[in-house]
Amino acid sequence: MHMSPTETGKAGTTVVPTGGALGAEIRNADLRTIDDRYFAVILGAWHDHLLLLFREQELSDEELIAFSKRFGELDWAPVQESGRRFVEGHPEIYVVSNVVENGVAIGSLGAGEATWHTDMSYMEVPPKASMLYALEAPPSGGDTYFNNMYAAYESLPADLKRRIEGLSLKHDGTYNSGGYLRQGVTAVDDPMTSPGVYHPLVCTHPETRRRAIYLGRRRNAYIGGLSLAESESLLEELWLYAARPELAWGHKWRPGDLVLWDNRCTMHRRDSFDAASRRVMHRTQIRDEVAPRS
Ligand code: OGA
Ligand code: MN
Numbered sequence: 329m330h331m332s333p334t335e336t337g338k339a340g341t342t343v344v345p346t347g348g349a350l351g352a353e354i355r356n357a358d359l360r361t362i363d364d365r366y367f368a369v370i371l372g373a374w375h376d377h378l379l380l381l382f383r384e385q386e387l388s389d390e391e392l393i394a395f396s397k398r399f400g401e402l403d404w405a406p407v408q409e410s411g412r413r414f415v416e417g418h419p420e421i422y423v424v425s426n427v428v429e430n431g432v433a434i435g436s437l438g439a440g441e442a443t444w445h446t447d448m449s450y451m452e453v454p455p456k457a458s459m460l461y462a463l464e465a466p467p468s469g470g471d472t473y474f475n476n477m478y479a480a481y482e483s484l485p486a487d488l489k490r491r492i493e494g495l496s497l498k499h500d501g502t503y504n505s506g507g508y509l510r511q512g513v514t515a516v517d518d519p520m521t522s523p524g525v526y527h528p529l530v531c532t533h534p535e536t537r538r539r540a541i542y543l544g545r546r547r548n549a550y551i552g553g554l555s556l557a558e559s560e561s562l563l564e565e566l567w568l569y570a571a572r573p574e575l576a577w578g579h580k581w582r583p584g585d586l587v588l589w590d591n592r593c594t595m596h597r598r599d600s601f602d603a604a605s606r607r608v609m610h611r612t613q614i615r616d617e618v619a620p621r622s
Contacts (some may be wrong), residue, residue: 339534341354341355341356341357341366341369342354342355342356342376342526343355343369343373343450344598345377346377346381346577348541348576348577349379349475349479349516349574349576349577349616350377350378350379350474350475350476350479350577350594351377351378351379351381351474351478351573351577351579352373352374352376352377352379352380352381352402353380353381353382353383353450354370354373354380354381355383356381356578357370357382358385359382359385359387359391359395359586359610360386360387360391360395361395361587362395362398364590365490367398371399374457374588374590375535375536375590378474378476378478378589378590378593378594379474379577379587379588379589379590379594380447380587380588380589381419381579381585381586381587382585382586382587382588383582383586384583384584385459385461385585385586386583386584388489389415389421389610390613392421392459392461392586392610393418393420393421395459396420396614398458398459399430399456399588399614400456400457400614400615400616400617401615402420402612402613402614402615402616403420403423403448403451403455403613403615404419404420405419405420405449405613406422406609406613407422413608415610417615418509419511420609420612420613421610422435422436422610422611422612422613423435423436423608423609423610423611424436424437424607424608424610424611425437425606425607425608425609426438426439426458426601426603426606426607427606427607427608431487434608435608435609436508437508437598438508438603439470439600439601439602439603439607440595440600441598441599441600442596442597442598443545443546443547443597444475444543444545444546444567444570444571444595444596444597445545445595445596445597446542446543446544446545446591446594446595446596447591447613448500448541448549448591448597449525449527449544449591450499450523450524450544451501451525451527451565451618452499453615453616453618453619454591454616454620455591455613455614455615455616456590456591456592456609456614456615456617457588457589457590457591457613457614458588458589458591458612458613458614459586459587459588459611459612459613460586460609460610460611461473461585461586461609461610461611462582462583462584462585462586462609463501463583463608463609463610464583464600464606464607464608465581465582465583465607466602466605466606466607467583467605468601468602469599469600469605470581470598470599470600470601470607471578471579471580471581471598471599472578472579472581472587472596472597472598472599473576473577473578473579473596473597473598474577474578474579474587474589474594474595475570475571475575475576475577475594475595475596476544476575476576476593476594477540477541477543477570477593477594477595478533478539478540479575480540480541480569480570480572480595481530481539481540481541483569483572484541484566484569484576486574487620488565489530491562492529492530492541492562492566493530494528494544494622495529495530495551495552495553495554496526496527496528496529496551496552496553497526497527497529497542497543497544497549497550497551497552498519498522498524498525498526498548498549498550498551498552499525499526499527499544499545499549500515500519500522500524500525500544500545500547500548500549501513501522501523501524501525501546502515502517502522502523502524502548503515503547503548509523514523516548517548518548518598519548519549519550519556519559519560520550522550523545524548524550526552527542527544527619527620528542528621528622529541529566529618530542530622531592531620531622532621532622533590533593534592534616534617534621535590535619536593538593540577540592540593541566541569541570542592542620543563543566543567543570543595544600546563546567549563551563562591572593581607581609590618592620
């Protein structure tokens with residue numbers, strides 16, 4: 329990955345790669361005023377780097393939705409454990425927060441760790457992208473890590489690549505990434521029978537045409553056609569490759585940070601943080617035009 333900043337269509341705006349396994353920061357961009365030419369630069373940088381960071385943004389919910397819609401139609405926020413799913417009047421905005429108001433959590437995932445996952449992969453057509461915008465960040469903890477699933481695929485030994493070719497993985501619809509049961513869902517803790525949706529285990533990205541392992545979540549995952557023991561051991565092996573620290577890059581949040589990632593070729597996880605501090609994030613999820621394909 330080359331480190332030199334790239335000039336973009338707008339004066340003073342640059343694309344600066346993180347130098348890690350994925351990601352680039354777009355410097356000097358105001359996401360409230362993005363013209364078509366500059367948007368094309370952002371889109372290209374996103375495909376090249378899998379994740380983009382924009383700092384010091386000042387977006388209202390309407391402006392966050394407007395920028396998100398440049399990438400495609402938005403999905404509504406998923407059902408979350410607290411029963412409250414979105415910002416009043418904006419069903420597209422999923423709230424990730426530990427803040428409790430009048431005894432009710434205003435968002436999802438609490439203050440605990442969120443384990444490695446891809447967003448909403450239990451849908452037939454999962455969102456291609458998610459955008460997370462930090463309104464309030466704790467002084468420490470709550471960092472989010474992202475990994476490069478193209479690189480994970482490319483790192484597999486040839487025999488393992490051959491073994492997973494053509495296989496499908498069931499993505500669990502029971503739990504969210506904080507380990508909470510989704511509302512209205514009954515827990516079935518047998519991976520073979522729990523509710524979920526099958527996708528190819530190796531997917532080709534529709535835009536970049538690169539191949540990536542598509543794992544979703546570990547819990548209740550099941551590789552179709554295998555015995556449970558075979559499925560578990562193959563998944564353990566794949567997760568060892570996918571979760572290696574050298575494939576990941578971590579972000580420490582400041583208020584005003586916006587991170588856009590590609591759910592088709594990355595996963596993410598979050599560190600826990602002090603439950604007494606406040607963390608408030610607004611997320612949008614951008615619908616894909618096609619279901620995951622091998
Ligand atoms: C998400 C998510 C982690 C975080 O918004 O999809 O997993 O950092 N968030 O809060
Ligand atoms: Mn997530």
